[in-house]
Amino acid sequence: MKSKDWREALIAEVKPERFRYDEPLAGYTSFRIGGPADLLVEVNTRAELAKLISYCERMAIPWFFLGRGTNVLVDDTGLRGVALRFGPDFARITVDGVCLRAGAAAPLALVAETAARHGLSGLEFASGIPGSLGGGVFMNAGSYGGEMKDVVVAAEVYQPGIGFVTFSRDEMAFGYRTSILQKTGGILVEALLQLTPGDETAIRAEMKRLNAQRRAKQPLDYPSAGSVFKRPAGAFAGQLIEEAGLKGRRIGQAQVSPKHAGFIVNLGGATARDVLALIEEIQTIVFQRTGYRLEPEIRILGRE
Ligand SMILES: Cc1cc2nc3c(=O)[nH]c(=O)nc-3n(C[C@H](O)[C@H](O)[C@H](O)COP(=O)(O)OP(=O)(O)OC[C@H]3O[C@@H](n4cnc5c(N)ncnc54)[C@H](O)[C@@H]3O)c2cc1C
Structure with a gap:
């Protein structure tokens, strides 16, 4: 990996719309720490995700998926290979009855806010967690007694070498700050969350209470x-x-x-x-x- 010629070949083959060479990652992390990624690619479609990861795997180019960078420490020398992150097309949130479907790039706080607006309870715990839905599912993020595993009922995952698959909650093998994605290297693309009907004012009051507690302690x-x-x-x-x-x-x-x-x-x-x-x-x-x-x-x- 000494020569960086592989980057031109990757760009020519995969043709990503948005990419940057030697992009410092400090600005993409909540720690504000980290050297450059050889190549940072913003992925905007499922086809682009599949093509990019397949190419990296085939050519033995290391790759790493970055969410909102709120649970990572990137080395001062940066990351060799490709850092991938999702663009805005993966941040859509839709609500259908008591279910909420959200793209992996959606900020957890926004997912929780959307649930509150629709009078749906279950995500109050997540409203102060600064990561993305994807990072939250990968980590089974949780606080104040709630965890992602309590609300995720299905997850669409891109599994390198296999393709797009849908996992049930059980198949996600959630545990304390862990999920199946940590073993398989799968990328969460979208998740279906099941919530319960509630009162918007009460939901917002609970979010406010938990966030005040967070501000007081953190x-x-x-x-x-x-x-x-x-x-x-x-x-x-x-x-x-x-x-x-x-x-x-x-x-x-x-x-x-x-x-x-x-x-x-x-x-x-x-x-x-x-x-x-x-x-x-x-x-x-x-x-x-x-x-x-x-x-x-x-x-x-x-x-x-
Ligand atoms: C002030 C502060 C408070 C916090 N409070 C909490 C808390 O209360 N509870 C808690 O659990 N955490 C907390 N965190 C940690 C962090 O916000 C969570 O772990 C969050 O879920 C990480 O999401 P992210 O998008 O930032 O992931 P990143 O930090 O970008 O990545 C973390 C890991 O997730 C993987 N990942 C990211 N997106 C995907 C995806 N789409 N598919 C597969 N893998 C993916 C990455 O590869 C990486 O291995 C806190 C962090 C901060 C800075």
Whole structure:
């Protein structure tokens, strides 16, 4: 992958409408960290998605699918190969009775807002999660007792080497911050969510309450990727980090948030190197002091 000649060949063969060479990814992530992708392609049709991924697989070009970048840490050296993201045609949301169908690029907050507008309950928990529907399904994102698995009844997935397939909720194999997509490399294209009839005012009041709670507890004024670590069985990562005396601990411009020890924040100009060093230090000290091994929830990308 030293020469980047493969890019011209890919563009000539796949003919994507929108692409950029050596695009810095910091601007595509909530951490505001990350070097360039060799090639960033915005995918606007199912045919383009299939053609692009088939081509990459055939030519052994690494590819990575990016949602809204709110759960990733991209290395300072960037990503080799192709970073793909969906364009606006994959962000459509339609409502039919108690069901809502949304494209993977739709922001979760907008999906939740649309449900509220139609008096549909079930997505209140998701209104403050800053990712896309696709990232939310991939991660089985959740908060305040709700998870994507509670509402997703069917998922249209592009499965490399197979094509477009529809998975039922059971086939999605949802678990704590995981889904089948993490094993198979499938791309969520669209999902069908089943909600329950509710009262719009009550739904909005609940969303407001949860978001106020979020603002009170989370350092939303700084760039971050949310909770850095998964919740270990029987404990809370933030609490363990706080108890280990690491609240406010800083490496370079990366800091364990003094407001919520489960978050690492970018104080301005933090590098992936800073964040990774801080993650390792937290893991070591928490293990020494508590015996818990913290496992990152965020996806760490680009370290070959
Ligand atoms: C301030 C803040 C608060 C947060 N609060 C919460 C919370 O309460 N609960 C929670 O669960 N998370 C939370 N998060 C984390 C994050 O928002 C969720 O994990 C979200 O679901 C990630 O979606 P994304 O589109 O940003 O995905 P990205 O970060 O872009 O990607 C994450 C992973 O999903 C994959 N992915 C993205 N789109 C697709 C797709 N269409 N098909 C297949 N794979 C895909 C990517 O390849 C990557 O591996 C928070 C983050 C921040 C910054």
